[in-house]
Amino acid sequence: MRVSEIDPSEYNPYYKHYIDLVENIPLLDALSKGLGNTQSFFDNLPKEKWNYRYAEGKWTPKDILQHITDTERVFAYRALYFARSKNADLKGFDENIFAENAMANDRAVEDLLQEHLAVRTSTICLFKNFSQHQFKQIGMANGSNMSVAALGFVICGHEIHHSNIITERYL
Secondary structure (H helix, E strand, O other): OOHHHOOHHHOOHHHHHHHHOOOOOOHHHHHHHHHHHHHHHHHOOOHHHOOOOOOOOOOOHHHHHHHHHHHHHHHHHHHHHHHHOOOOEEOOOOHHHHHHHHOHHHOOHHHHHHHHHHHHHHHHHHHHOOOHHHHOOEEEEOOEEEEHHHHHHHHHHHHHHHHHHHHHHOO
């Protein structure tokens, strides 16, 4: 499954920005490439920037990495749920409440990176075993339709988006 195989009716237009950031390569390749890129990006982030906020109330890079990981968990769960059920209808989640309760800034960078690695490895295993039929399964989350494949590419684009934000506003 590639980005070019996803119809815009398979996701809320809000997610188009994320999907457009992903290369037109197979989803498993995009997930693997994203893992390497994200781990490298955060490994090379200057130590003094990890707790930096570019404005009051904005997240630190630690918060952002935890947000990427938490969001991936939520979206992978949605993909699993949609692939394995019919007429799925899941509630949304509030990323700001998640970030507030994650306490990422109290954690070691190595721990955050290890957690991201574990979650992405699990996500790759999950998506590796979906059939073409399951990739096209659609469920509802937060009031919007979303296909399993679209969720996979949103996961990829979401982490690219946040790496770009850090590059533009934190470095």
